[in-house]
Amino acid sequence: MKSIKMMLFLFFITALASSAFAQRRGMAAPQRHNMFGRDLFAYRYYNFADTTDERKSRMEFHVGVVNDLLTFIKSDKGIYKARYEVAVVIYDKKKEPIVEKSVSGRVTAHTFAETNSRTNPMRHSISVSLRPGRYKGLLQLTDLETDESLTKELELTFRDFRRDKVHLSDIMFIDKIDTTDSGVVYTPNLSHVFDNVNSAFAAYIELYPPATGKDVEAQLSIFDAKGKKLYTTGKKYPSGLYTVSEVIPFREHLAKPGEYFFVVGVKSGRQTAKIQRRFSVIWGNMPLAKDNLDVAIEQLALVAHKKDIEAMRKADEEERKRLFDQFWAQRDPTPQTQKNELKEEFFRRVDFANRNFTEIASGRSGWQTDRGRIYIVYGPPDQVNHSDAEINMPSTEIWFYDRLGRKYFFADRTGDGVYRLVKVE
Numbered sequence: 171m172k173s174i175k176m177m178l179f180l181f182f183i184t185a186l187a188s189s190a191f192a193q194r195r196g197m198a199a200p201q202r203h204n205m206f207g208r209d210l211f212a213y214r215y216y217n218f219a220d221t222t223d224e225r226k227s228r229m230e231f232h233v234g235v236v237n238d239l240l241t242f243i244k245s246d247k248g249i250y251k252a253r254y255e256v257a258v259v260i261y262d263k264k265k266e267p268i269v270e271k272s273v274s275g276r277v278t279a280h281t282f283a284e285t286n287s288r289t290n291p292m293r294h295s296i297s298v299s300l301r302p303g304r305y306k307g308l309l310q311l312t313d314l315e316t317d318e319s320l321t322k323e324l325e326l327t328f329r330d331f332r333r334d335k336v337h338l339s340d341i342m343f344i345d346k347i348d349t350t351d352s353g354v355v356y357t358p359n360l361s362h363v364f365d366n367v368n369s370a371f372a373a374y375i376e377l378y379p380p381a382t383g384k385d386v387e388a389q390l391s392i393f394d395a396k397g398k399k400l401y402t403t404g405k406k407y408p409s410g411l412y413t414v415s416e417v418i419p420f421r422e423h424l425a426k427p428g429e430y431f432f433v434v435g436v437k438s439g440r441q442t443a444k445i446q447r448r449f450s451v452i453w454g455n456m457p458l459a460k461d462n463l464d465v466a467i468e469q470l471a472l473v474a475h476k477k478d479i480e481a482m483r484k485a486d487e488e489e490r491k492r493l494f495d496q497f498w499a500q501r502d503p504t505p506q507t508q509k510n511e512l513k514e515e516f517f518r519r520v521d522f523a524n525r526n527f528t529e530i531a532s533g534r535s536g537w538q539t540d541r542g543r544i545y546i547v548y549g550p551p552d553q554v555n556h557s558d559a560e561i562n563m564p565s566t567e568i569w570f571y572d573r574l575g576r577k578y579f580f581a582d583r584t585g586d587g588v589y590r591l592v593k594v595e
Contacts, residue, residue: 210236210238210239210288211233211235211239211311211320211322212233212234212236212291212360212361213231213232213233213234213309213322213360214231214232214342214358214360215229215230215231215232215309215324215326216229216230216232216339216340216341216342216358217229217327217328217329217339217340218230218331218339218340218376219331219337219339219376219378219413220299220331221412221413222299223299224331224332224333225301225332226299226300226301226302226328227299227300227301227302227328227329227330227331228297228298228299228328229297229298229299229300229326229328230295230296230297231258231295231296231297231298231309232293232294232295232358232360233256233293233294233295233296233309233311233360234291234292234293234360235254235256235275235291235292235293235294235311236287236288236289236290236291236292237252237277237279237284237285237286237287237288238285238286238287238288239254239311239313239320240252240254240277240285240313240315241313241315241316241318242279242285242315243315248280249278249279249280250278250279250280250281250282250284250285251276251277251278251279252276252277252279252285252313252315253274253275253276253313253314253315254274254275254276254277254311254312254313254314255272255273255274255275255310255311255312255314256272256273256274256275256294256296256309256310256311256312257270257271257272257308257309257310257312258270258271258272258296258298258307258308258309258310259307259308259310260298260300260305260306260307260326261305261306261307262305265306268300268305269298269300271296271298272296273294273296274314275292275294277292293357300328301328302328302329302330302331303327303328304325304326304327304328305326305327305328306323306324306325306326307323307324307325307326308321308322308323308324309321309322309324310322331378333378333380333381334380334381335380335438335441335443336377336378336379336380336386336436336437336438336441336442336443337377337378337443338375338376338377338378338434338436338443338444338445339375339376339377339378340375340445340447341373341374341375341432341434341445341446341447342356342358342373342374342375343358343359343362343364343372343373343374343432343447343449344356344357344358344359344370344372344373344374344417345357345358345359345364345366345369345370346369346370347370347372347417356374356417359449362447362448362449362450363449363450363451363525364449364450364451365451365524365525365528370419371419371420371421371424372417372418372419372420372421373417373418373420373432373447374415374416374417374418375415375416375418375434375445376413376414376415376416377407377413377414377416377436378412378413378414379407379408379409379410379411379414379438380409380438380441381409381410382409382410383409383438383439383441384409384438384439385406385407385408385409385438386406386407386408386409386436386437386438387404387405387406387436387437387438388404388405388406388407388434388435388436389402389403389404389434389435389436390402390403390404390405390416390418390432390433390434391403391432391433391434391435392420392423392424392430392431392432392433393430393431393433394429394430394431395429395430395431400423400424400430401420401423409438420432424451426451429448429449429450429451430448430449430450430451431446431447431448431449432446432447432448432449433445433446434446463487463490463491463494466494466517467479467482467483467490467494469520469537469546470482470494470497470516472537472543472546472547473516473546473547474497478493478497481493482494482497498510498512498513501513516546519545519546519549520536520537520546522536522545523535523536523537523539523541523542523543523545523546524536524537524542527539527541527542527545527589529587529588529589532588539588539589540580540589540590540591541567541569541580541589541591544569544578544591548571548574551569551570551571551578552570552571552572552573553569553570553572554567554568554569554570555567555568555570564581564582564583564584565581565582565589566579566580566581566582567579567580567581567589568580576594576595577594577595578591578593578594579591579592579593579594579595580592
């Protein structure tokens with residue numbers, strides 16, 4: 171029987187051959203959906219006061235477009251290019267469009283692998299100001315090479331921020347903060363999942379004190395999923411201020427992965443306002459797997475021979491690093507190049523598992539879960555059937571591997587997102 175590490179290598183070669191075939195055709199077709207449930211078309215919208223017109227309310231729409239959503243055309247020079255448009259349309263009660271705004275983008279990839287990237291999305295924002303009220307809207311991503319579109323229907327509430335009372339904006343979680351010549355630029359976390367240790371781990375919120383009256387008392391708090399308060403701080407602001415902008419970093423208050431709640435409450439005399447948002451942390455303060463050799467070795471144990479792993483575990487730090495590098499160097503399918511494709515594929519699968527299968531309830535990272543282990547060893551399944559929970563029946567997933575002639579059955583028997591492997595056929 172072939173060893174698991176040889177099996178992994180063979181699967182990688184198969185995937186590489188499929189990519190090479192598509193590359194020769196000169197077109198990189200997009201993948202519209204993630205079979206494991208996460209939507210590749212990431213977006214969020216946030217409601218703020220319109221600082222130029224007190225009678226209106228402002229909605230910011232933020233979108234992230236990854237390469238894997240787009241169709242790339244290969245040029246004569248071997249460069250891949252894609253074009254797209256992001257549009258926001260808002261309708262009144264008569265279903266007539268009253269706002270239509272769009273932005274367009276172009277992206278260039280120098281390798282076929284780049285066309286399949288799901289990281290470093292192109293970011294776009296569209297701002298719309300309207301009278302307070304409820305509206306229906308559409309958010310649409312159009313691939314300009316094929317004219318195919320992904321459309322999201324939106325139920326929008328533009329809140330009233332008039333100065334007769336105290337108000338709070340929506341909470342925007344932030345992945346990145348940049349200082350430019352024109353000011354500070356915030357990159358929102360569109361998933362509300364912090365899965366990158368290099369993230370800013372911060373929240374942005376605006377407070378709008380009343381035009382007259384008593385000073386505003388604000389309290390910012392973070393709770394864990396069980397309701398335990400992990401952090402709180404209070405501030406006071408005088409009435410009459412037009413807008414107070416706050417950026418609250420909270421990395422130091424999160425010691426481990428899990429699910430949390432960010433809560434902001436304000437009080438001015440008898441007036442109060444409160445808003446909260448849930449967010450998740452996958453990495454917490456732990457370094458990423460590729461930067462943490464001990465973790466990387468434990469991940470490698472999923473596919474490597476036991477004696478190789480034991481040798482690394484027993485070695486001192488310098489020797490451990492040498493053995494780890496040697497392991498991958500001996501399995502480099504293209505040693506004449508700087509890249510080790512097999513190593514990159516392995517850690518790409520680890521990263522995918524962490525982003526899709528991390529269990530908040532059990533505290534296990536994606537690579538430690540049953541689904542993550544199967545995904546890392548065998549790669550993506552050919553098909554996934556997901557069934558939601560019913561009375562006396564747990565949520566289930568069946569992964570079909572046609573190339574292996576196998577089916578893997580997973581069940582969430584506790585109802586908290588912890589899927590266990592229950593059967594293999």
